[in-house]
Amino acid sequence: MTVEEQVLARIRPSPEEEARIENVVRELLERLRATLKSKGWEAKPFLAGSVAKGTHLTGTEIDVFVAFPPNLPRADLEERGLALGKILEKGTHRYAEHPYTRGWYGGFEVEIVPCYRITDATQRMSAVDRTPLHVDYVLGRVKEGQTDEIRLLKAWAEGIGVYGAEAKILGFSGYLCELLVLKYGTFRGVLEASLSWRPGIVLELDRAPGRTFPEPLTVVDPVDPNRNVASAVSVEQLATFVHAAREYLQSPSERFFFPRPLKPLSVAKLRAAVKRRGGGLLAISIPAPAVTDDVLYPQLRKGHRAFLDLFHRHEFHVFDSRFDLAGKEAIFLFEFAVDSLPRVSRHVGPPVWVKNAKEFLDKWRRNPKTIAGPFVEGERWAVDVARDVTAASAVAKAKWRELSIGKDLEKAARRSSQIRPGASALRAGYAEAWTRLFDKRFPWER
Amino acid sequence: MTVEEQVLARIRPSPEEEARIENVVRELLERLRATLKSKGWEAKPFLAGSVAKGTHLTGTEIDVFVAFPPNLPRADLEERGLALGKILEKGTHRYAEHPYTRGWYGGFEVEIVPCYRITDATQRMSAVDRTPLHVDYVLGRVKEGQTDEIRLLKAWAEGIGVYGAEAKILGFSGYLCELLVLKYGTFRGVLEASLSWRPGIVLELDRAPGRTFPEPLTVVDPVDPNRNVASAVSVEQLATFVHAAREYLQSPSERFFFPRPLKPLSVAKLRAAVKRRGGGLLAISIPAPAVTDDVLYPQLRKGHRAFLDLFHRHEFHVFDSRFDLAGKEAIFLFEFAVDSLPRVSRHVGPPVWVKNAKEFLDKWRRNPKTIAGPFVEGERWAVDVARDVTAASAVAKAKWRELSIGKDLEKAARRSSQIRPGASALRAGYAEAWTRLFDKRFPWER
Incomplete structure (x- = not known):
C-alpha cells in the first residue's frame, strides 16, 4: 500500500460509521421538520458541511442548516434558530454571523445553524448564507474518487498544522481544500502546484476575481467572485504549506498526516534550555475570558502585538515570543535579547x-x-x-493598563493578571507553551 | 568697561609685546635674506599669518613664508625650505602640503614655510601658496578698529571650542574669522548674523561661488571662488557656534572667552557616576603613533567609526563614545546601553x-x-x-585586527593594544576623557 492508501484507510469513515452518520442525519432532519411544522415556521432544514459533500473524515461533525425565507426579520431568525437547537444534547450557543447551537446527537458533534435561503451570490448574504451554495458547487463538480483526494489534503493540512480558517489557525478551510482538489485534480496535484505559489498569487475556478484581494493567497470563490476563500491564510501558513509540500513530495510519510504529539519539556529541561540560550524570560498571564476561540484569538493576537510594541517603544529587545492558552489562562511568553537597560x-x-x-x-x-x-x-x-524603569517586567507592570488588548481580555486582566519574570516564568502549566517557543521543529519532524 | 573691552585688554598684545614681535620679525627676515643671498637662491621671505594682518592675539606664533619662483622644481623647494628653517631653535619638520619647519626664535613660536610665488588664484596652487593672497586681501579690506573685532571673534571661538580648521577641531580658521568680520563689520555683527545660519548656507564677499559646496557652512574664498574657507566646519561645530552666539548675545560674559578648564572627576567620582548612569564601559587604548595631529586625528576618527560599526554589526548598543589622546595613548571610550547579549x-x-x-x-x-x-x-x-562571543569586549578582542583604523594607528595597535572592560576602563590617566564623555556642559557653563 502507498502512504496515501494507508492514510485513507485511517481517515475514511468505515461503512459502519457512514451508516451511523446517515441515521443521525435522517433523524435530525425529521425532528427539525416536525418541530418546524408544529411551530408553524416556514423553513427548510438541510445537511451542509463536509458530510453533505461526502468529503468528511472519520469522527466528523455534522452540520445541519435551516434555511428561513429572506423576509423573516433577523431577530426572529436568531430566536427560531436557537429554539431548534434545543434538540441537541449538551447544546451551547455560539456566535458567528448568526447565533447557532453546537451540541451532540447520537454520538456525533452537531451544529444547527439558521440561515437565509438564497439562490445566488448577487443577493446580500453572510458567510453562513453562502454555505448551501458551496455545497451545491462542490457536489456539482466533484468527480469519482476525488472525495478521497480531498480527504487526503484535509488530513495532510491538519497534520502539518495549517488546517482551519479560524482565528486560532489562520490556515486552509475545508472548502478551500475542496476547491484546490477540484482545480488540480488530486491531492498530489495540489502539492505539486503549490511549489510555484508566491505571495500575491490568484487562483480561480470558472470565475475571474470580482476585485483585487490584499491577502498572500487568493482563491476566488466560484459562487461569489468578490470573496477570497483563502482570505484567512497567513503568509507563514502559506510558506509552511509550500515547504511541507516540497518535503512530502520528496519523501512521503504518514508522519505528515499523523505527527507525533509535541512532548512538553520538563521544567528542569526548560531551565537547562534557557541557560544554554541565555535570553531573559517573562510570562504574562490573564484569566481566559469565557468567549469562543474566534472571539478570543484575535484579542490574544492584539494583546500580544500591544505588549511587543510596548517593549519596543521602551527599547527592550524581544528575541522571540508567543501567546497561548494554558488551562484557564491566556498567556504571553517573551524571550528577551535585552530585558534590562541602563538608568x-x-x-x-x-x-x-x-x-x-x-x-x-x-x-x-x-x-x-x-x-x-x-x-x-x-x-x-x-x-x-x-528612565523610570530599567527592567522589561517593570515596564509591563507599569504600563499594561494603557494598552489596547481587546475588550474581553482587558476586562479579565483588570480582575487579575500575573507578570512573572525570569525563572518564575517557567511554570509547569506553561511547559507546553515554552516548549513550542524553543522547539522550532515542524510537526512532521518531531 | 564692557565685557568686550575687558576681553580686549587681555587678548590684545601690549605695546611692549608688539615691539618684541617687530624685532623678531625684522631679525628673521634679515637672516633669511642673508642666507638666501649667500646660497644664491632666488626667493623672497615675507611675513604671513595673523601678525602680517595685525589680527594676532597675545602670545601669537609668527609665520614667515619664503616665496620661490614657480619654475623651481618641487624637490628643490622642499630642500631649500627646510634648510632655511635651520635658523630656528628646537626646530622640527612638519608636513602639510609642503614640508616646513616649526621652532622658536626670540621667545616666540615661529613657522618657516616655503611656497611658490603666485599672483592670482588662476595659477595652480596649494593652500600654502594661497596664503599670501589671503594676507593681501585682508590687509586691503580691513577698516580702522576691525582688527580688534577680529581678535574678539577669534578669542570667542577659541573659548567656546570651535577655533581651528585642523582635524582635531573641525572648526573656524583664523582666516574664516577675519572674513566673517569683514562681511558683518563687527564681532557682534557676526554673532547676530549667525542666528539665521542654517546648514547649507552660502556666504560670499566680493565674489560669487565658483561651484557648489557640500559642507554645512560655505564661505566663498574671495581670492579663489572654487574654495570654501569653511570647508572644515562640522555641523556640530556650526550648531555650537550658533547656540553660543544666542547665549552670548542674551547675556555676554568673559566666561565665553575664558572658560574654566575642565576639572576631571576623580576615579571614585567617575565610578559613582557610572553606577548612577548604569551603562557598561569599555576602553580601548593604542600607543599614539608619532605623527602630527593633522595626520593622527583623521585616523582616530576613522578608528572610532570602525569600532562603532563593529559593535553595531554584532548588535551591541553603544550609548555614547569618544576618542582622545591621554598621555602617550590614543584611547577610544565606549559607554554601552547593551554590552552583553544572550548566546x-x-x-x-x-x-x-x-x-x-x-x-x-x-x-x-x-x-x-x-x-x-x-x-x-x-x-x-x-x-x-x-554566538561566538556574547560580550562587546570579546568582540573587540576577536575582531579589531580586521578593522580599517588608519595606517599609523594600525601599525601601533599591532605592537600593543589594551581592551579594558567595566571598572578597569576607569583609569586615572583616562579621567579627563571620561569626564568629557559624562559632563556634557558647554565650556562657558562650567
Missing part, C-alpha cells in the same frame, strides 16, 4: 536652528530627571535623562 | 519561495552552531544559532 537614556530633540528648540531646553534644563545636558549632538539638541 | 541569536534567511533557500537549509540543518530550526518566520527561513 541613563537619551532623548534627541529638535535641530539647534529650529525655533521651538527653546521649549526643549526649558523643559530639560534643571529637570530632576536630567542626568546630563542638554547638549548638541550633530545639529540637534539631546539630553540624557533617567 | 542565542537569530539569522534570517531567504524567503521560502526562493530557489537558493535550499543552501540556507543545507548550511544550518545539523550545524553544530544551530540551537533551533531552521524554521519559517513570516515568509522567510530563520535559524537560531549560537
Whole structure:
C-alpha cells in the first residue's frame, strides 16, 4: 500500500460509521421538520458541511442548516434558530454571523445553524448564507474518487498544522481544500502546484476575481467572485504549506498526516534550555475570558502585538515570543535579547536652528530627571535623562493598563493578571507553551 | 568697561609685546635674506599669518613664508625650505602640503614655510601658496578698529571650542574669522548674523561661488571662488557656534572667552557616576603613533567609526563614545546601553519561495552552531544559532585586527593594544576623557 492508501484507510469513515452518520442525519432532519411544522415556521432544514459533500473524515461533525425565507426579520431568525437547537444534547450557543447551537446527537458533534435561503451570490448574504451554495458547487463538480483526494489534503493540512480558517489557525478551510482538489485534480496535484505559489498569487475556478484581494493567497470563490476563500491564510501558513509540500513530495510519510504529539519539556529541561540560550524570560498571564476561540484569538493576537510594541517603544529587545492558552489562562511568553537597560537614556530633540528648540531646553534644563545636558549632538539638541524603569517586567507592570488588548481580555486582566519574570516564568502549566517557543521543529519532524 | 573691552585688554598684545614681535620679525627676515643671498637662491621671505594682518592675539606664533619662483622644481623647494628653517631653535619638520619647519626664535613660536610665488588664484596652487593672497586681501579690506573685532571673534571661538580648521577641531580658521568680520563689520555683527545660519548656507564677499559646496557652512574664498574657507566646519561645530552666539548675545560674559578648564572627576567620582548612569564601559587604548595631529586625528576618527560599526554589526548598543589622546595613548571610550547579549541569536534567511533557500537549509540543518530550526518566520527561513562571543569586549578582542583604523594607528595597535572592560576602563590617566564623555556642559557653563 502507498502512504496515501494507508492514510485513507485511517481517515475514511468505515461503512459502519457512514451508516451511523446517515441515521443521525435522517433523524435530525425529521425532528427539525416536525418541530418546524408544529411551530408553524416556514423553513427548510438541510445537511451542509463536509458530510453533505461526502468529503468528511472519520469522527466528523455534522452540520445541519435551516434555511428561513429572506423576509423573516433577523431577530426572529436568531430566536427560531436557537429554539431548534434545543434538540441537541449538551447544546451551547455560539456566535458567528448568526447565533447557532453546537451540541451532540447520537454520538456525533452537531451544529444547527439558521440561515437565509438564497439562490445566488448577487443577493446580500453572510458567510453562513453562502454555505448551501458551496455545497451545491462542490457536489456539482466533484468527480469519482476525488472525495478521497480531498480527504487526503484535509488530513495532510491538519497534520502539518495549517488546517482551519479560524482565528486560532489562520490556515486552509475545508472548502478551500475542496476547491484546490477540484482545480488540480488530486491531492498530489495540489502539492505539486503549490511549489510555484508566491505571495500575491490568484487562483480561480470558472470565475475571474470580482476585485483585487490584499491577502498572500487568493482563491476566488466560484459562487461569489468578490470573496477570497483563502482570505484567512497567513503568509507563514502559506510558506509552511509550500515547504511541507516540497518535503512530502520528496519523501512521503504518514508522519505528515499523523505527527507525533509535541512532548512538553520538563521544567528542569526548560531551565537547562534557557541557560544554554541565555535570553531573559517573562510570562504574562490573564484569566481566559469565557468567549469562543474566534472571539478570543484575535484579542490574544492584539494583546500580544500591544505588549511587543510596548517593549519596543521602551527599547527592550524581544528575541522571540508567543501567546497561548494554558488551562484557564491566556498567556504571553517573551524571550528577551535585552530585558534590562541602563538608568541613563537619551532623548534627541529638535535641530539647534529650529525655533521651538527653546521649549526643549526649558523643559530639560534643571529637570530632576536630567542626568546630563542638554547638549548638541550633530545639529540637534539631546539630553540624557533617567528612565523610570530599567527592567522589561517593570515596564509591563507599569504600563499594561494603557494598552489596547481587546475588550474581553482587558476586562479579565483588570480582575487579575500575573507578570512573572525570569525563572518564575517557567511554570509547569506553561511547559507546553515554552516548549513550542524553543522547539522550532515542524510537526512532521518531531 | 564692557565685557568686550575687558576681553580686549587681555587678548590684545601690549605695546611692549608688539615691539618684541617687530624685532623678531625684522631679525628673521634679515637672516633669511642673508642666507638666501649667500646660497644664491632666488626667493623672497615675507611675513604671513595673523601678525602680517595685525589680527594676532597675545602670545601669537609668527609665520614667515619664503616665496620661490614657480619654475623651481618641487624637490628643490622642499630642500631649500627646510634648510632655511635651520635658523630656528628646537626646530622640527612638519608636513602639510609642503614640508616646513616649526621652532622658536626670540621667545616666540615661529613657522618657516616655503611656497611658490603666485599672483592670482588662476595659477595652480596649494593652500600654502594661497596664503599670501589671503594676507593681501585682508590687509586691503580691513577698516580702522576691525582688527580688534577680529581678535574678539577669534578669542570667542577659541573659548567656546570651535577655533581651528585642523582635524582635531573641525572648526573656524583664523582666516574664516577675519572674513566673517569683514562681511558683518563687527564681532557682534557676526554673532547676530549667525542666528539665521542654517546648514547649507552660502556666504560670499566680493565674489560669487565658483561651484557648489557640500559642507554645512560655505564661505566663498574671495581670492579663489572654487574654495570654501569653511570647508572644515562640522555641523556640530556650526550648531555650537550658533547656540553660543544666542547665549552670548542674551547675556555676554568673559566666561565665553575664558572658560574654566575642565576639572576631571576623580576615579571614585567617575565610578559613582557610572553606577548612577548604569551603562557598561569599555576602553580601548593604542600607543599614539608619532605623527602630527593633522595626520593622527583623521585616523582616530576613522578608528572610532570602525569600532562603532563593529559593535553595531554584532548588535551591541553603544550609548555614547569618544576618542582622545591621554598621555602617550590614543584611547577610544565606549559607554554601552547593551554590552552583553544572550548566546542565542537569530539569522534570517531567504524567503521560502526562493530557489537558493535550499543552501540556507543545507548550511544550518545539523550545524553544530544551530540551537533551533531552521524554521519559517513570516515568509522567510530563520535559524537560531549560537554566538561566538556574547560580550562587546570579546568582540573587540576577536575582531579589531580586521578593522580599517588608519595606517599609523594600525601599525601601533599591532605592537600593543589594551581592551579594558567595566571598572578597569576607569583609569586615572583616562579621567579627563571620561569626564568629557559624562559632563556634557558647554565650556562657558562650567
